[in-house]
Amino acid sequence: MTITSAPLFTEFRLKDVVLRNRVAVSPMCQYMAQAGMPNEWHHVHLGARAIGGAGLIVAEATAVSPEGRITWADTGLWSDAHTEAWRPIVSFMKAHGAVPGIQIAHAGRKASANRPWEGDDHLPGDDANGWDIIGPTGEAFGVNLPRAPREMTVADIHRVTRDFAAAAKRAADAGFEWLELHLAHGYLAQSFFSPLVNTRTDEYGGSFAGRARFILETLAAVREVWPARLPLTARLGVVDFVPGEQPFAESIELLRLMKEGGLDLVDVSHGINTKDAGGKVPWGKPAFLGDHAKQIRNEVKIPTALSWGAGEAHLANELVATGAADVVMVARAWLDNPNWALDAAKKLGLADPLSVLPAAYAHWLKTFAPPVRAPK
Numbered sequence: 087m088t089i090t091s092a093p094l095f096t097e098f099r100l101k102d103v104v105l106r107n108r109v110a111v112s113p114m115c116q117y118m119a120q121a122g123m124p125n126e127w128h129h130v131h132l133g134a135r136a137i138g139g140a141g142l143i144v145a146e147a148t149a150v151s152p153e154g155r156i157t158w159a160d161t162g163l164w165s166d167a168h169t170e171a172w173r174p175i176v177s178f179m180k181a182h183g184a185v186p187g188i189q190i191a192h193a194g195r196k197a198s199a200n201r202p203w204e205g206d207d208h209l210p211g212d213d214a215n216g217w218d219i220i221g222p223t224g225e226a227f228g229v230n231l232p233r234a235p236r237e238m239t240v241a242d243i244h245r246v247t248r249d250f251a252a253a254a255k256r257a258a259d260a261g262f263e264w265l266e267l268h269l270a271h272g273y274l275a276q277s278f279f280s281p282l283v284n285t286r287t288d289e290y291g292g293s294f295a296g297r298a299r300f301i302l303e304t305l306a307a308v309r310e311v312w313p314a315r316l317p318l319t320a321r322l323g324v325v326d327f328v329p330g331e332q333p334f335a336e337s338i339e340l341l342r343l344m345k346e347g348g349l350d351l352v353d354v355s356h357g358i359n360t361k362d363a364g365g366k367v368p369w370g371k372p373a374f375l376g377d378h379a380k381q382i383r384n385e386v387k388i389p390t391a392l393s394w395g396a397g398e399a400h401l402a403n404e405l406v407a408t409g410a411a412d413v414v415m416v417a418r419a420w421l422d423n424p425n426w427a428l429d430a431a432k433k434l435g436l437a438d439p440l441s442v443l444p445a446a447y448a449h450w451l452k453t454f455a456p457p458v459r460a461p462k
């Protein structure tokens with residue numbers, strides 16, 4: 087059956103930005119930078135997926151400071167040289183129809199790790215590539231990340247908030263049109279929100295208000311500098327699948343406050359705050375956060391993006407059609423196929439699947455579609 091359109095391939099407007107479809111490339115750390123500088127690798131990785139038809143591309147977790155990197159090879163945005171290095175990559179994505187986005191992050195107690203294919207564990211304290219790490223408390227994550235962070239002072243907290251704002255401003259200067267704050271996966275911001283990690287007794291811990299304070303203050307600082315006409319979004323770990331973690335109701339309440347504070351969309355994810363979290367996540371269930379995203383969308387009345395096991399075309403389409411997500415974030419399937427959007431358009435039976443690609447690419451695929459004829 088051929089169809090003229092499918093919900094996944096309809097436009098999505100948020101503020102002054104229009105996505106050509108609701109297929110996004112989810113942020114994916116490449117661990118291929120030197121001193122935080124993006125390079126040809128990032129240009130090709132992100133650029134290929136713009137040519138491949140993505141509506142939105144969110145560049146990987148990009149550190150707001152050197153200490154905020156997961157590994158020594160993370161990208162960064164802590165100097166104007168980083169802004170300049172991102173600029174041509176951003177401009178390429180934009181020129182080929184994708185909205186260029188970036189996720190800005192601080193890894194907290196999970197920082198100073200080896201690249202995944204070199205061990206995925208904390209670098210030893212005396213390793214030349216490593217550095218001292220910080221967290222809401224002095225407790226280590228554990229297992230492969232055994233190094234204890236230094237408990238942050240209030241001055242440290244304010245400095246990291248300023249680092250987020252400075253990175254957001256640089257992201258806008260580089261031409262990015264979609265900003266995602268990384269508030270998930272057990273990195274710094276998420277670990278502040280987690281009652282299992284954040285046992286501080288000052289105004290940045292304890293009650294819901296205390297644990298939410300770092301996130302809300304960071305959002306407010308970023309809101310000041312990020313252009314009002316562009317989407318300000320966040321990836322939040324809304325559940326953690328571990329007893330004692332923040333209840334889902336707290337995440338909903340936090341999102342209400344964030345919406346009041348200027349958040350335009352939430353990218354629904356999970357926590358991974360403690361070493362026990364990973365094993366309990368229902369990894370095998372397709373789109374296992376779909377119900378959470380739908381509830382957030384209905385109750386908070388904020389647009390949602392959704393990832394985790396949503397990289398099958400019919401499922402992605404259904405998540406949009408049934409109101410679980412406004413945008414579907416796909417990661418691994420894009421690695422498998424840089425033309426994922428074209429493949430999805432074919433699988434969904436779009437009458438003109440090539441229309442999801444930039445005109446030049448579509449033209450050549452049409453021209454040389456079988457039976458082959460010689461170019462004029």
Ligand SMILES: Cc1cc2nc3c(=O)[nH]c(=O)nc-3n(C[C@H](O)[C@H](O)[C@H](O)COP(=O)(O)O)c2cc1C
Nearest residue numbers: 112113114115146147393394395396397416417418
């Ligand atoms: C190689 C790789 C790198 C990733 N890096 C990030 C990252 O930088 N930031 C983030 O929030 N999630 C990261 N993730 C998680 C993905 O964005 C995505 O949420 C997850 O893979 C689930 O989507 P999928 O089922 O389509 O792969 C990464 C995933 C992969 C496979």
